[in-house]
Ligand code: FES
């Protein structure tokens with residue numbers, strides 16, 4: 001199958017599409033827990049995988065995700081009342097619980113059973129409400145990614161709107177060769193990257209070569225640079241099925257990663273995560289994270305409120321505040337400042353859905369092609385009734401790394417021992 005043909009399938013994620021069916025077999029990050037803080041507080045609209053949904057917290061504090069629209073005559077339940085264990089439609093008073101079950105039809109109680117709407121089970125991990133949107137009898141184990149299983153003090157998550165298809169956003173997380181260009185000068189100034197041996201090696205050797213290994217849970221990418229006279233410096237990136245990526249670490253700074261979740265086929269949530277496996281984030285780190293440093297961002301005024309757009313301050317309407325002087329003075333490679341805006345500016349510039357018929361791939365795109373192929377095969381296999389890969393939580397419990405290895409040592413061998421089931425291991429970083 002030609003790559004551009006596979007992409008026609010992979011960019012469509014609405015209900016009933018092969019890729020949509022595949023993604024619905026995993027737990028889906030939906031919104032920040034902080035967007036629905038209060039029991040019986042204001043419900044918020046969310047769109048995920050092309051479905052218009054409503055998130056809320058019921059009287060018992062349980063998160064719920066249901067269809068936005070009332071089964072009676074299609075009114076938006078956004079205008080309903082969240083009270084006494086469910087949302088009551090403001091039009092004629094039908095009421096729905098966190099699973100979309102209709103619990104009251106004032107005019108015709110005998111009709112109650114027939115009036116339920118769509119509702120998805122939710123769990124909360126790492127300050128995110130996750131939902132399972134697939135067939136009820138196929139619900140997998142809870143998310144196994146390391147950061148989703150840490151105490152709240154150890155992890156920081158943020159989300160930002162990205163105005164393009166999730167595949168072209170996620171491919172930026174897999175395509176580590178772009179780091180030597182657009183992010184080149186950012187690593188010196190950013191508080192989550194500066195002052196590390198990693199930066200020295202990265203800068204000393206721009207001629208990075210990649211090896212990619214496919215395994216049950218995803219892909220491991222090995223980027224090789226010159227290390228010490230007897231060693232290579234390997235930066236190891238992880239892609240975990242179906243939408244997680246882990247960034248190789250910089251010194252003792254917090255580890256980082258992303259999740260790329262379709263809102264619809266032309267927008268996605270770029271979730272950004274920082275975490276320490278064994279200690280809380282410091283007050284200073286927390287401050288930087290909240291200020292939008294590192295892989296996080298600042299927002300348009302009023303965008304980062306419950307149910308808000310979470311649209312970054314730097315966006316396509318203002319050319320991401322490109323600064324040509326900063327570009328000339330080599331403070332920014334492209335003139336756009338900040339990791340998130342740098343990635344978004346380039347990925348959104350490809351159009352809401354990249355024209356894959358026109359792309360001409362290079363050898364350095366091997367990892368992307370492998371990821372596309374893996375996802376495509378899984379989507380096609382699922383259509384044939386074959387179960388998707390990496391449903392077990394353990395297959396997601398990998399880690400990224402930065403490590404010096406003797407020149408004759410295969411990084412794949414090292415990774416097998418140290419990076420799978422890695423959450424019991426020390427962090428390998430320089
Ligand atoms: S439309 Fe909701 S109760 Fe009538």
Ligand SMILES: [Fe+2]
Nearest residue numbers: 172178183343
């Ligand atoms: Fe990037």
